[in-house]
Amino acid sequence: MENKEIELEFSIKSGAPEKQRTACVVVGVFENRKLSGPAIDIDRASDGYLSEILRGGDMEGKAGSTLLLHKVPNILADRILMVGLGKERDFHETAYRDAIACAVKTLRDTGSMEAAITLSEIPIKKRDVTWNIEQAVITTYDALYRFDRLKSKSSEARRPLKRVIFAVSRRGELKYGEIGLARGLAISHGINIAKDLGNTPSNICTPEYLANEAQKVAKAHGFGCEILDYAACDKLGMGSFLSVGKGSDKPPRFIVLKHEGGTKGHKPVVLVGKAVTFDAGGISLKPPAEMDEMNYDMSGGGSVIGAFHAIGELKLPLNVIGLIPACENMPSANANKPGDIVTSMSGKTIEILNTDAEGRLILCDALTYAERFEPDAVIDLATLTGACVIALGAHPSALFSNHDPLAREIEHAADHAWDRVWRMPLWDDYQDQLKSSLADMANIGGRPAGSITAACFLWRFAKKYHWAHLDIAGTAWKGGRAKGSTGRPVSLLVHFLLNRTIK
Ligand code: BES
Ligand code: MN
Ligand code: ZN
Numbered sequence: 001m002e003n004k005e006i007e008l009e010f011s012i013k014s015g016a017p018e019k020q021r022t023a024c025v026v027v028g029v030f031e032n033r034k035l036s037g038p039a040i041d042i043d044r045a046s047d048g049y050l051s052e053i054l055r056g057g058d059m060e061g062k063a064g065s066t067l068l069l070h071k072v073p074n075i076l077a078d079r080i081l082m083v084g085l086g087k088e089r090d091f092h093e094t095a096y097r098d099a100i101a102c103a104v105k106t107l108r109d110t111g112s113m114e115a116a117i118t119l120s121e122i123p124i125k126k127r128d129v130t131w132n133i134e135q136a137v138i139t140t141y142d143a144l145y146r147f148d149r150l151k152s153k154s155s156e157a158r159r160p161l162k163r164v165i166f167a168v169s170r171r172g173e174l175k176y177g178e179i180g181l182a183r184g185l186a187i188s189h190g191i192n193i194a195k196d197l198g199n200t201p202s203n204i205c206t207p208e209y210l211a212n213e214a215q216k217v218a219k220a221h222g223f224g225c226e227i228l229d230y231a232a233c234d235k236l237g238m239g240s241f242l243s244v245g246k247g248s249d250k251p252p253r254f255i256v257l258k259h260e261g262g263t264k265g266h267k268p269v270v271l272v273g274k275a276v277t278f279d280a281g282g283i284s285l286k287p288p289a290e291m292d293e294m295n296y297d298m299s300g301g302g303s304v305i306g307a308f309h310a311i312g313e314l315k316l317p318l319n320v321i322g323l324i325p326a327c328e329n330m331p332s333a334n335a336n337k338p339g340d341i342v343t344s345m346s347g348k349t350i351e352i353l354n355t356d357a358e359g360r361l362i363l364c365d366a367l368t369y370a371e372r373f374e375p376d377a378v379i380d381l382a383t384l385t386g387a388c389v390i391a392l393g394a395h396p397s398a399l400f401s402n403h404d405p406l407a408r409e410i411e412h413a414a415d416h417a418w419d420r421v422w423r424m425p426l427w428d429d430y431q432d433q434l435k436s437s438l439a440d441m442a443n444i445g446g447r448p449a450g451s452i453t454a455a456c457f458l459w460r461f462a463k464k465y466h467w468a469h470l471d472i473a474g475t476a477w478k479g480g481r482a483k484g485s486t487g488r489p490v491s492l493l494v495h496f497l498l499n500r501t502i503k
Pocket of ligand 1: 279281297354356357358359383384385386387389444445450473474
């Protein structure tokens with residue numbers, strides 16, 4: 001019952017679009033009927049065929065609009081697909097990605113099995129050919145992704161898009177395009193793994209299932225992989241982590257992935273991913289509306305596994321450790337109760353005032369466990385707070401860090417990956433909100449600044465190294481009818497690591 005990965009073949013080409021012998025050539029048109037460079041070439045070769053269509057008013061260049069043309073004179077391709085790009089001065093990163101996605105979906109829906117897409121030639125401020133191609137590949141995978149392993153009939157198109165050619169404008173750019181292609185493929189495969197894990201429902205995707213999937217990725221790339229069960233975690237003193245899974249019949253797992261690709265003895269980067277395979281809230285039960293979405297509460301862990309796949313595919317010469325505390329947060333007679341006090345691996349005690357603030361309870365022990373690797377940096381990823389969704393919505397992940405250079409490194413990678421973050425304050429002023437009269441701290445800080453107090457809680461366990469926390473509650477999945485995992489922030493993580501290999 002594996003989800004069938006879409007099979008796509010990519011190539012990079014330079015050369016005249018009118019001479020491409022393929023099922024479809026895709027060209028862009030800006031608003032006010034302004035043709036992009038390759039569209040001008042097609043227009044010239046066809047004695048003004050495209051201009052005439054624009055004059056006739058069939059295509060105005062509005063973003064998201066398309067027009068499919070058959071039998072364009074003097075053109076070797078069977079069809080030309082015109083894609084509206086919106087206003088030229090607004091053609092930035094998001095518009096570029098939207099245009100590629102629109103083109104690819106239209107190709108799929110119109111049965112073109114092969115196409116040459118020239119949108120990748122359109123220059124974008126501050127971006128280079130490598131960026132354009134990498135983003136085109138990632139966007140194509142994203143647009144064509146489907147998760148139908150649990151449908152009785154596959155939703156594969158009758159004539160699916162199989163071969164995609166992305167154009168670059170000069171021969172000299174081909175080699176930069178190839179670099180973008182390799183990165184784009186590795187990242188897309190990693191994103192697809194994260195999406196599949198996120199979309200797999202919690203009756204299938206249990207902590208044990210996640211551990212098996214991590215092991216599969218480890219085997220494929222020669223990573224070390226250790227799976228700690230309840231007894232092993234108990235021995236380590238992970239009283240906080242283990243308390244969360246107590247209410248569930250599904251046993252917890254603490255997953256450790258190890259990529260030793262760098263110089264021996266070099267301090268590793270540690271990636272920590274929250275993996276609550278279902279978050280019912282525990283005894284502090286969540287309301288029923290949208291509770292199904294708590295299936296995605298393992299997305300941090302899924303992204304670590306996805307990022308590891310990409311690290312392996314790119315053979316990054318770095319030492320990287322992945323830590324994934326995985327469990328289920330359910331109400332039961334054995335579950336944590338409000339007022340319970342647990343002892344974390346660090347020795348610090350925590351009063352659990354709300355059993356639904358469980359993410360920090362599992363992450364704090366993972367952050368303590370991370371100390372043994374003497375890390376150069378630790379980054380945790382967690383669908384941690386609903387407050388984060390209220391503050392930032394679905395576009396950036398929230399970034400918190402105790403080390404400005406690390407925060408800047410992540411901001412830079414996020415911008416490059418177009419997997420954006422927004423830095424939030426991590427100030428001691430908020431720590432007061434976590435005071436407890438009976439234990440060292442409470443696990444909630446009241447309504448004001450909910451994402452920040454959650455980060456402040458984690459910060460108390462991350463004093464021994466440089467650390468950043470990404471709250472991905474708003475970015476890891478889309479809700480509503482188009483429900484589904486986004487695979488974020490795999491791309492950001494891979495770029496963060498890639499940048500460390502280039503220095
Ligand atoms: N997994 C949730 C956070 C979440 C909620 C993500 C909604 C996306 C959408 C987390 O475990 C949680 O329940 N957090 C609580 C914390 C509160 C009890 C302090 C929340 O945000 O409501
Ligand atoms: Mn919760
Ligand atoms: Zn949760």
